[in-house]
Amino acid sequence: MGTRAATGRTHAVRTALIAAAASALLLGLAGCMAASEAGATTDPNDDRPVVLTTFTVLADIAENVAGDNLRVESITKVGAEIHGYEPTPGDIAKAAEADLILDNGLNLEAWFAQFVDGLDVPHVVVSDGVDTINIAEDAYEGLPNPHAWMSPLNAQIYVDNMEAAFAELDPENAADYAANAEAYKAELQLVHDELTAELAELPATQRALVTCEGAFSYLARDSGLTEQYLWAVNAEQQSTPRQIASVIEFVRANDVPAVFCESTVSDRAMQQVVEATDASFGGTLYVDSLSEEGGPVPTYLELLRHDADIIIAGLTGASQ
Missing domain, CATH: 3.40.50.1980 (Nitrogenase molybdenum iron protein domain)
Incomplete structure (x- = not known):
């Protein structure tokens, strides 16, 4: 009886130790993952704020x-x-x-x-x-x-x-x-x-910026463009038939030469606008994110210049 009790206690202790070790391992792995995800590869000697x-x-x-x-x-x-x-x-x-x-x-x-x-x-x-x-x-x-x-x-x-x-x-x-x-x-x-100077050369009817997301309100205001979009914010990026129809009507009524979409969303809905109008797809604009090094917009200044170039080329017909 005493031997069986001792054996039971030994088994219980062994089980507890195994469980504790497993728990420690899992915590260690989680810590490593969090540290890696948090950028633990940064130089530990870099003490800058x-x-x-x-x-x-x-x-x-x-x-x-x-x-x-x-x-x-x-x-x-x-x-x-x-x-x-x-x-x-x-x-x-x-x-x-x-x-x-x-x-x-x-x-x-x-x-x-x-x-x-x-x-x-x-x-x-x-x-x-x-x-x-x-x-x-x-x-x-x-x-x-x-x-x-x-x-x-x-x-x-x-x-x-x-x-x-x-x-x-x-x-x-x-x-x-x-x-x-x-x-x-x-x-x-x-x-x-530079952007406003080039846009000033366009006829008033061509100075319209049509995009997927309404992310260009400030750029449009400050550079003299009329803005139109499929949806207001990317959180609402599933276009409705009404939104698409409204943009098609705007493009037709204003004889807009080109429409655009952003890099972080699908341009499928905007392609429907292209198919239903005489507008061409002017290209991809960047808003919420830069690109990798070697990509089209690795810096913010290059993002602004890229978007300006794409917009001007699309609206003047140079991209066709």
């Missing part, structure tokens, strides 16, 4: 303002659709280690409030100060259009907000941030000036 942005466009703008003084990272990867992004445990771990978090605001990152809830990390909304344009339809009617960075003029406001945030985070290098910001804003102004 970490600035974390919500998407790649903001990261590139921030890098231009930060120079070599800060380490800038993006939560989302290139090609990611930002509106409906779902943060991972690795994202949370990365955010907890950051010194500053930058988000666009204007309801772009619907997941952001819950993402930073409970984190003791300062964050700055880089769109503060933008003269917003409200969404005119769908479930988001009356809310500000979040794509303010698509105007080079608005992007200069983003730069000013970043400069102020970086100077507060790292006062010793405030002069560097101010100089970087001024140089970068000059480049942004040049992109705006």
Whole structure:
């Protein structure tokens, strides 16, 4: 009886040890996965303050303002659709280690409030100060259009907000941030000036920008274009027959020469517009994400120039 009891206890202890070891292994694997996902490959000797942005466009703008003084990272990867992004445990771990978090605001990152809830990390909304344009339809009617960075003029406001945030985070290098910001804003102004100058040569009937998502309201306003789109925000990207019919009617009525779609969504619905009208498909525009190195838009300035070139070529007939 005593031997059986001792054997039972030994078996129970062995079982408990095995369970504990398995649990530790699983925790270790989870930790490794989270660390890898959070960018654990970063040089451990890099002790610069970490600035974390919500998407790649903001990261590139921030890098231009930060120079070599800060380490800038993006939560989302290139090609990611930002509106409906779902943060991972690795994202949370990365955010907890950051010194500053930058988000666009204007309801772009619907997941952001819950993402930073409970984190003791300062964050700055880089769109503060933008003269917003409200969404005119769908479930988001009356809310500000979040794509303010698509105007080079608005992007200069983003730069000013970043400069102020970086100077507060790292006062010793405030002069560097101010100089970087001024140089970068000059480049942004040049992109705006070149785009508006070329668009000014177009007949009024050709100055219409028709896209899948209503992501170009600010660019259209600041460059003198009339905007039309299939859906207001990518979270509502399943086009209805009514939306498609409305765009077809607009394209026909205004003799629009070309229509466009964004890189993060399917252009299937816009191709229906092309088939039903005399418009051509002008090309793919970039909004929410940069491309990989070697791709068409590895930086924000190249994104703006790419989109400007595609729009001008499409509307002037040069892309046909």
